Amino acid sequence: MDPSRLHPQARAAMQVQQRVPLTRANLTAARLSMIQATPAEVGKGPAIRSLTTVDAGGVPARLYRNGDGEALPVxxxxxxxxxxxxxxxxxxxxxxxxxxxxxxAVLSVDYRLAPEHPYPAPVDDLVRALTWLRGPEAPRHGLDPARIAVAGDSSGGHLAAVTARRARDAGIRLAGQLLVCPVIDPMADYPALDEYGLDREEMRFFWDAFAPPGVDRTQPDLDPLRADLTGLPSTVVITAELDLLSAEGERYAAGLLAAGVPVTAVRYQGLIHNFPRKLALFDAAHVALAQLAAVLRRWSEEEP
Structure with a gap:
C-alpha cells in the first residue's frame, strides 16, 4: 500500500468493521458484522417527519418522507x-x-438476498417496487407516481442500473438514476487494489452467489455494459479512486455519455469503496450526499 494515496479517514475506516472471510459457511457471521458496524460507520441520521414500513407490491420496504406537499417525488x-x-x-x-x-421521498427496498434468492429475484423485487410506485397506492402515501428516480450503492447500484434499463424498455420515463460505487461488470477483471477494503475474492464470491456458474452473465440484466444504453435517464455516477469497482463504474458512465445520455461522473481521490454510506467516518460522504441531493432538487424542477 502506498500511504500517500490513502485518505487518513479511509485508513481509520478500514479498521471499523470486523472482517469475516466470505464463504457460504460464514455468511451469517458476515451479515452480522455489517449490521454491527453500522452504528459506527453510518450513525443514526437526521430525524424524519414520516417513516413508514410498506408492502411495495409484495416487497417489504421503508418509506422516508421529509418534504412538504402531498405528492413528493420519490x-x-x-x-x-x-x-x-x-x-x-x-x-x-x-x-x-x-x-x-x-x-x-425515499423508498428503501428490502429485496431478497442471494445465495438463498439469486438472480433474478433481487431485480424482480426492484421492478415490483417500481410498479407499485406507479400504481394507485403511491398517491395514498403522498408520492408522485410521475416523478421517480432510481438509486443504489455498490451491488444496489447494479440493481438500480438494471431497473432503469427495464423501465426504459417498458416505456417508463424515470427522472434519473444515481449510482454510487456501482457494481457493473460481471467479467470481474479487477485491478490489484485488495488492500483498500473490498477485494477481488470477495467480489467473485458475490457474483457467484448472485449469478451462479451456469447463468449467462452476458445478458444485459447482469452486464449493463452490453445493453443498448440509448434513451436511459440522466445519470450521476460516483466512484472512489481506491475502489476496485471504480473503473467499471466509469466505463458505464462513458458508455452512457456515448449513447447521448446526460451524465455526471465524479471520482473522489484517496477514498475507498462505498465511502458515501459511511457518514459517521468520512467528511466526503456528506459532500457526496449533498451532490446527490442537489441533483435530485434539480430533477424535481423538470417537467415529468
Whole structure:
C-alpha cells in the first residue's frame, strides 16, 4: 500500500468493521458484522417527519418522507452488500440523509438476498417496487407516481442500473438514476487494489452467489455494459479512486455519455469503496450526499 494515496479517514475506516472471510459457511457471521458496524460507520441520521414500513407490491420496504406537499417525488433505493448482505437497517442513516437533504421521498427496498434468492429475484423485487410506485397506492402515501428516480450503492447500484434499463424498455420515463460505487461488470477483471477494503475474492464470491456458474452473465440484466444504453435517464455516477469497482463504474458512465445520455461522473481521490454510506467516518460522504441531493432538487424542477 502506498500511504500517500490513502485518505487518513479511509485508513481509520478500514479498521471499523470486523472482517469475516466470505464463504457460504460464514455468511451469517458476515451479515452480522455489517449490521454491527453500522452504528459506527453510518450513525443514526437526521430525524424524519414520516417513516413508514410498506408492502411495495409484495416487497417489504421503508418509506422516508421529509418534504412538504402531498405528492413528493420519490427515489427507489437499492442497498449495497454484494447482493448477499445489508438491508433497510444498514442503510437507514443514508436514506434519512438523502430524504432530509433533497426533499424527495425515499423508498428503501428490502429485496431478497442471494445465495438463498439469486438472480433474478433481487431485480424482480426492484421492478415490483417500481410498479407499485406507479400504481394507485403511491398517491395514498403522498408520492408522485410521475416523478421517480432510481438509486443504489455498490451491488444496489447494479440493481438500480438494471431497473432503469427495464423501465426504459417498458416505456417508463424515470427522472434519473444515481449510482454510487456501482457494481457493473460481471467479467470481474479487477485491478490489484485488495488492500483498500473490498477485494477481488470477495467480489467473485458475490457474483457467484448472485449469478451462479451456469447463468449467462452476458445478458444485459447482469452486464449493463452490453445493453443498448440509448434513451436511459440522466445519470450521476460516483466512484472512489481506491475502489476496485471504480473503473467499471466509469466505463458505464462513458458508455452512457456515448449513447447521448446526460451524465455526471465524479471520482473522489484517496477514498475507498462505498465511502458515501459511511457518514459517521468520512467528511466526503456528506459532500457526496449533498451532490446527490442537489441533483435530485434539480430533477424535481423538470417537467415529468
Amino acid at each position: 427515489v427507489l433505493y437499492a442497498h449495497g452488500g454484494g447482493w448477499v448482505m445489508g438491508g433497510v437497517d444498514t442503510h437507514d442513516g443514508l436514506c434519512r440523509h438523502l430524504a432530509a437533504a433533497s426533499g424527495w
